[in-house]
Amino acid sequence: MNLPEKMRAMVTMGHGGLEQMQLHADWPRPSPKAGEVLIRVGACGLNNTDVNTRSGWYSKAVTDATTGDAFDTVSEDDPTWGGNPITFPRIQGADVCGHIVAVGDGVDPVRIGERVITDNWLRDESDPDNKDKTGYFGSECDGGFAEYTVIRASNTVAVQSDLSDAELATFSCSYSTAEGMLTRAKVTDKDTVLVPGASGGVGGAVVQLAKRRGARVIALASEAKHGDVAALGADMVLPRGPDDLRAALGKEKITVVADVVGGPYWPNLIDILERGGRYTCSGAIAGPMVEFDLRTFYLRDLTFTGSTVIDPEVMANLVRYIEAGDIRPALAATYPLEDLREAQATFIAKKHTGNIVVTP
Structure with a gap:
């Protein structure tokens, strides 16, 4: 196959606002090294990690809520998920769906032509369970906001599905994050799970995946999105932040809170957990700094788990769920690559339900 030497790519030039993303029409196309594959990108999902890495929100120097804008002070030592430095220019974008069009040494050429989605955690293949030896696709290395991208062959999962590339590009980050949270919290069919921010990509995935485990799901979302969230399978949908959450829940007994929101409302979430309940967290879009009463924590025998x-x-399991029709995409909108700034602005505004995807 004759492949172009250049490609279109949206390149993030440094920490800051939307202006840091610049479209290049002649960016060098990557070539797969040993153990890697070259993917022609069909679609790439947009996630909080793209916004937060660009803005530098992951840095401990930042204590504000996620805004998508530039921050006055960002430490250059810890502005990524893993607390590592990031180098620019960088092609972001993790949730790739596309076709393998070339392979590096050591990869079976039979894989050329496969339709794949990406497993975005870049593990040490000799020590895959060591969390200290991980990076993230589109963060510590270039990702999928381009016409082509490279990734290790072991980080691609073949998928057989009638879903479109854009629909499949909603799964990798949001759904793996959600499944990771539910796994850490050991959610079963005996649980009732409260999901703040249920209209977002991860929140909506938590709703579906918790229901798949047989749990009862109570969702929190703005009232304009209640219909969409209910369609994902939530058993009850409440306003985003009821003044009296205990009263709003009625007789419901919450055994698990699966949270990506945090912020000022956070103490209310902890106060309604049953004795022995579990809180699992993989985000803090409303703010990372919260008021924490240790007495509630220890007197109620609560368990807290972080999940990154x-x-x-997990990714192989998600593909099985996709192919079996156990979970479905929540695709809010699709934008062309050149409109990635507009896509991020829409994403940041949080007026949509589900995921936003870009296509090259």
Whole structure:
């Protein structure tokens, strides 16, 4: 196959606002090294990690809520998920769906032509369970906001599905994050799970994946999105932040809170957990700094788990769920690559339900 030497790519030039993303029409196309594959990108999902890495929000120097704008002070030592430095220019974008069009040494050429989605955690292949030896696709290395991208062959999962590339590009980050949270919290069919921010990509995935486990799901979302969230399978949908959450829940007994929101409302979430309940967190879009009463924590025998690096088998499991029709995409909108700034602005505004995807 004759492949072009150049490609279109949206390149992030440094920490800051939307202006840091610049479209290049003649960016060098990457070539796969040993153990890698070259993917012609069909679609790439947009996630909070793209916004937060660009803005530098992951840095401990930042204590504000996610805004998508530039921050006055960003430490250059810890502005990524893994707390590592990031180098620019960088092609962001992690949730790739596309076709393998070339392979590097050591990769079976039979894989050329496969339709794949990406497993975005870049693990040490000799020590895959070591969380200290991980990076993230589109963060510590270039990702999928381009016509082509390279990734290790072991980080691609073949998928057989009638879903479009854009629909499949909603799964890798949001759904793996959600499944990781539910796994850490050991959610079963005996649980009732409260999901703040249920209209977002991760929140909506938590709703579906918790229901798949047989749990009862109570969702929090703005009232304009209640119909969309209910369609994902939530058993009850409440306003985003009820003044009296305990009263709003009625007789519901919450055993698990699966949270990506945080912020000022956070103490209310902890106060309604049943004794022995579990809180699992993989985000803090409303603000990372919260008021925490240790007495509630220990007197109620609560368990808190953070969830970032997912277990290696999660992506293979998600593809099985996709192919079996157990979970479905929540695709809010699709934008062409050149409109990625507009797509991010829409994403940041949070007026949509589900995921936003770009196509090259």
